[in-house]
Amino acid sequence: MRQVFRMRLAISVLALAGAAALGPAGAQETAIPSFAPSANTGWQAPDDDFIHPDSGPGPVTFDPAHPYISFYKFPTNPHPAFRVADPTNPILQPWAAESLRKTNERALSGRTIFTPKERCWPIGVPGFLLYPAQPVYFLQTPKEVVMIWNQDHQVRHVYLTDKHSARVAPSWFGESIGHYEGDTLVVDTIGLSTRTFVDNYQTPHTEQLHVVERFHMIDGGKTLEANVHVEDPGAFTMPWNAVQRYRRVETSPQFESVCAENNFDHFHQDVGSFPVAGKPDF
Numbered sequence: 259m260r261q262v263f264r265m266r267l268a269i270s271v272l273a274l275a276g277a278a279a280l281g282p283a284g285a286q287e288t289a290i291p292s293f294a295p296s297a298n299t300g301w302q303a304p305d306d307d308f309i310h311p312d313s314g315p316g317p318v319t320f321d322p323a324h325p326y327i328s329f330y331k332f333p334t335n336p337h338p339a340f341r342v343a344d345p346t347n348p349i350l351q352p353w354a355a356e357s358l359r360k361t362n363e364r365a366l367s368g369r370t371i372f373t374p375k376e377r378c379w380p381i382g383v384p385g386f387l388l389y390p391a392q393p394v395y396f397l398q399t400p401k402e403v404v405m406i407w408n409q410d411h412q413v414r415h416v417y418l419t420d421k422h423s424a425r426v427a428p429s430w431f432g433e434s435i436g437h438y439e440g441d442t443l444v445v446d447t448i449g450l451s452t453r454t455f456v457d458n459y460q461t462p463h464t465e466q467l468h469v470v471e472r473f474h475m476i477d478g479g480k481t482l483e484a485n486v487h488v489e490d491p492g493a494f495t496m497p498w499n500a501v502q503r504y505r506r507v508e509t510s511p512q513f514e515s516v517c518a519e520n521n522f523d524h525f526h527q528d529v530g531s532f533p534v535a536g537k538p539d540f
Contacts, residue, residue: 293396300393301504308500315498343459378517380430382454387502410517442474464492
C-alpha cells in the first residue's frame with residue numbers, strides 16, 4: 259500500500275506540472291497551485307478548532323464559562339479539558355442548540371467524550387479540516403484532487419467537473435466538485451450524511467448542508483489556508499464562515515495506520531462503537 263501511494267503521488271506531481279486547469283466555464287490554460295511539490299510534502303493542522311473570521315457570523319466555539327484547553331494546541335498543559343459548546347451562538351436554530359446542550363451535559367458530568375474521529379468514524383465536511391496531529395496530503399491530477407489524512411480511512415475525492423450529479427446520495431464526505439481560480443482551489447460540497455458533525459463540538463446539520471472551501475497558500479508557501487463558507491437552512495439561522503490554516507511539513511514516507519487496533523473503552527464509559535464491516539474483505 260505504501261508503494262502504491264508513493265507511486266500515485268509521484269504520478270500526480272508529474273501530471274500537475276503540465277496540466278491545464280479546467281474552470282466551471284470551460285477549459286482555460288492557467289498556472290495552478292501545487293499543493294504537493296514533492297512526494298513528502300504534507301499539511302498539518304495545529305489545532306482541532308476552526309478560526310473565527312475577521313468579521314461576521316462564525317463557527318460554534320467553547321462556552322466562555324468552560325474554556326476548551328486543546329491538547330494539540332497546548333501539549334504541555336497539565337489540565338486539558340473536554341469541549342463544552344456555546345449553544346447561544348446566533349447561527350444555531352433552536353433544535354441544533356438543544357442538541358449541543360445535551361452533548362454538553364455529558365462533558366460537564368466528568369465522563370469521557372470523544373470526537374467521532376477518535377472512534378474511527380469520519381467526521382465529514384467541513385469537519386475534515388479539523389483533523390490534527392497527522393498531515394493531510396494532496397494528489398492533484400487533471401481530473402480530480404484527492405485529500406488524504408495520514409491515518410486510517412479518511413480520504414476525500416474532489417472531482418474537477420462543472421456541476422454536481424443530478425441526484426446525490428448522502429455519504430460521509432458528500433460529493434465535492436472543484437475548480438481552480440488562479441492560485442486557489444475552490445471546492446463545493448453537498449450530499450453530506452447527517453451521521454457526521456460540522457465540527458468537534460458535535461454541531462449537527464441536515465441534508466441541506468452546503469459547504470464551499472477555498473484552499474490557497476500564503477506565507478511564501480509555508481502555510482495552506484482554507485476559507486470555509488457554510489449554509490444549511492435546516493440547522494442554521496444564517497450562513498457563516500470559518501478559517502483553518504495548515505503548516506507545511508516535509509515528512510518521511512507515509513505509513514499505514516489502522517485506527518481500531520487496540521482502541522478500547524478502557525474506563526467503561528460507553529464512549530461509542532467502532533465501524534464494523536458487514537462482511538469480510540477476503
